[in-house]
Amino acid sequence: MSTPGSRQLMRGNGDGAYNGWPNLPELETLRDEWLVKEDEADRRALARRMQEQALQDMPYLPLGSYDQPAADRSDLACVPKGLVLFTGVRRA
Numbered sequence: 001m002s003t004p005g006s007r008q009l010m011r012g013n014g015d016g017a018y019n020g021w022p023n024l025p026e027l028e029t030l031r032d033e034w035l036v037k038e039d040e041a042d043r044r045a046l047a048r049r050m051q052e053q054a055l056q057d058m059p060y061l062p063l064g065s066y067d068q069p070a071a072d073r074s075d076l077a078c079v080p081k082g083l084v085l086f087t088g089v090r091r092a
Helices: 025-036 040-057
Strands: none
Touching: 025 040
16 A cells, blocks of 8 residues: 555655656645654645645656456466566476
8 A cells, every 4th residue: 555655656756756756845844744644634735735735746647557467377377466467387
């Protein structure tokens, strides 16, 4: 699960990030406040303000997500979970 403290795409640290990344001091200030707050209600309010600020600044464009459907035969063993890799797969 992603949080405002770990969500890399919601950063606005400009020069301290990837080349061409936005410099958004208001978003960074809200993130820093979120990291030090201990009260859950305060953190939720700050997270909501961060979302509103991100919609104004648009640090990135969320283009969606995808699933890679895969089917396995019942007589296969050692099929790794996650990405479709066939290394180490053998007949059971």
